[in-house]
Amino acid sequence: CHWHCCQTGQSGRWVYKLTVFPLLLQLPAGPKRLLATQAAQQVALNVPETKVTTLENGLRVASEDSGLTTCTVGLWIDAGSRYENQRNNGTAHFLEHMAFKGTRKRSQLDLELEIENMGAHLNAYTSREQTVYYAKAFSKDLPRAVEILADIIQNSTLGEAEIERERGVILREMQEVETNLQEVVFDYLHATAYQSTALGRTILGPTENIKTINRGDLVEYITTHYKGPRIVLAAAGGVCHDELIDLAKYHFGKLPGRYQGEAPALPACRFTGSEIRVRDDKMPLAHIAIAVEAVGWSHPDTIPLMVANTLIGNWDRSFGGGVNLSSKLAQMACQGNLCHSFQSFNTCYTDTGLWGLYTVCEPGTISDMMHFAQMEWMSLCTSVTDSEVARAKNLLKTNMLLHLDGSTPICEDIGRQMLCYSRRIPLHELEARIDVSGREVCTKYIYQRAPAVTAVGPIEQLPDYNQIRSGMFWMRT
Numbered sequence: 001c002h003w004h005c006c007q008t009g010q011s012g013r014w015v016y017k018l019t020v021f022p023l024l025l026q027l028p029a030g031p032k033r034l035l036a037t038q039a040a041q042q043v044a045l046n047v048p049e050t051k052v053t054t055l056e057n058g059l060r061v062a063s064e065d066s067g068l069t070t071c072t073v074g075l076w077i078d079a080g081s082r083y084e085n086q087r088n089n090g091t092a093h094f095l096e097h098m099a100f101k102g103t104r105k106r107s108q109l110d111l112e113l114e115i116e117n118m119g120a121h122l123n124a125y126t127s128r129e130q131t132v133y134y135a136k137a138f139s140k141d142l143p144r145a146v147e148i149l150a151d152i153i154q155n156s157t158l159g160e161a162e163i164e165r166e167r168g169v170i171l172r173e174m175q176e177v178e179t180n181l182q183e184v185v186f187d188y189l190h191a192t193a194y195q196s197t198a199l200g201r202t203i204l205g206p207t208e209n210i211k212t213i214n215r216g217d218l219v220e221y222i223t224t225h226y227k228g229p230r231i232v233l234a235a236a237g238g239v240c241h242d243e244l245i246d247l248a249k250y251h252f253g254k255l256p257g258r259y260q261g262e263a264p265a266l267p268a269c270r271f272t273g274s275e276i277r278v279r280d281d282k283m284p285l286a287h288i289a290i291a292v293e294a295v296g297w298s299h300p301d302t303i304p305l306m307v308a309n310t311l312i313g314n315w316d317r318s319f320g321g322g323v324n325l326s327s328k329l330a331q332m333a334c335q336g337n338l339c340h341s342f343q344s345f346n347t348c349y350t351d352t353g354l355w356g357l358y359t360v361c362e363p364g365t366i367s368d369m370m371h372f373a374q375m376e377w378m379s380l381c382t383s384v385t386d387s388e389v390a391r392a393k394n395l396l397k398t399n400m401l402l403h404l405d406g407s408t409p410i411c412e413d414i415g416r417q418m419l420c421y422s423r424r425i426p427l428h429e430l431e432a433r434i435d436v437s438g439r440e441v442c443t444k445y446i447y448q449r450a451p452a453v454t455a456v457g458p459i460e461q462l463p464d465y466n467q468i469r470s471g472m473f474w475m476r477t
Contacts, residue, residue, distance in 0.1 A: 090205015
């Protein structure tokens with residue numbers, strides 16, 4: 001996911017990229033190995049419980065108390081750019097910028113000084129399906145952090161002067177985004193994969209919208225989407241769930257829980273196999289993404305597709321290991337000097353997703369890289385071995401556990417899962433679902449599927465769309 005962030009006192013765009021190096025741990029056979037396995041299972045079962053409570057207005061409170069001296073608390077809201085239309089596209093991100101620009105109780109300066117004096121961090125980001133506001137602070141300051149979060153989403157002044165100032169900030173941010181080719185390629189990928197639908201639009205919105213969004217648009221978005229049933233108050237670290245419930249009732253109890261009319265429906269987004277190419281021979285490298293339609297968060301095939309995604313893996317020229325890497329595509333890329341880097345991705349939304357590969361190549365190796373990438377996709381459907389699948393499952397488990405390092409990623413995991421699944425999946429259940437996932441799922445989503453393709457740069461040697469598509473229709477041997 002590529003999310004847009006703005007911090008107190010400054011605006012920017014953060015791209016979260018997680019690179020995990022495979023770690024092979026050889027345990028001796030016999031009793032010691034058995035004891036180590038039992039100990040790992042016991043650790044998984046001893047993870048603090050995620051407690052969940054639903055208030056009368058539908059707002060859900062979810063927390064995990066790990067006894068730390070710090071905590072992260074935030075609001076996960078089921079409202080992102082997917083709920084916008086062509087006219088107000090960019091409103092959710094604009095509103096995120098406005099959240100820290102003053103409330104009826106605090107000016108922008110007061111808010112910034114209060115956060116600084118607490119030694120806390122206040123942040124926000126917008127994605128295609130969610131808007132998030134969160135704070136990281138000392139555990140003793142949890143009440144103040146919750147009160148500040150409640151203040152900025154319920155009492156923001158949305159002043160005209162501040163709106164005009166942020167309009168310029170967002171326009172400059174858009175210029176910065178255009179220099180990040182990975183962001184550009186993924187925006188193009190959504191535009192062609194979900195063309196003429198809400199998921200095909202960018203999170204920042206078009207320039208003409210940014211220039212015309214007004215206070216009325218922002219207020220309308222808040223009153224339409226910021227309802228109790230669509231909000232999760234999540235916390236992790238040194239937090240007491242009962243205290244968090246009391247704080248939620250006091251600060252969020254007046255949030256409306258019902259709609260006067262019908263609740264906004266999730267817009268249907270149809271996947272289209274198609275392509276976008278932007279040829280620029282002056283660029284030194286080509287940036288290419290290819291993806292097929294995958295599934296949403298709650299679909300049973302999500303976990304098997306994550307395993308398949310881990311099998312393809314990622315690689316960069318700076319990596320060590322060379323031909324000894326576990327990913328076959330990484331071995332071929334290293335031996336044949338096929339690309340500068342590649343990374344597989346599995347982007348999930350509520351009812352759809354994108355499963356694919358992003359790569360950065362020199363002009364002369366594009367055709368070979370695409371050929372070998374599609375060969376590996378086909379091998380997932382035909383010839384992947386049990387040992388390769390077992391290794392990918394272990395690596396996926398490791399990646400998930402390494403990601404949950406600290407109160408902030410745990411809090412984010414709680415908030416996202418509450419919106420996606422209406423519960424937080426325990427680690428032992430997640431591991432069990434990974435263990436039972438099968439290989440046959442890949443055939444349903446890769447074999448004989450029309451992909452979406454985007455490419456930017458010197459792409460003269462990129463095969464045409466019909467050639468790429470025919471690669472997905474190779475006869476199995």
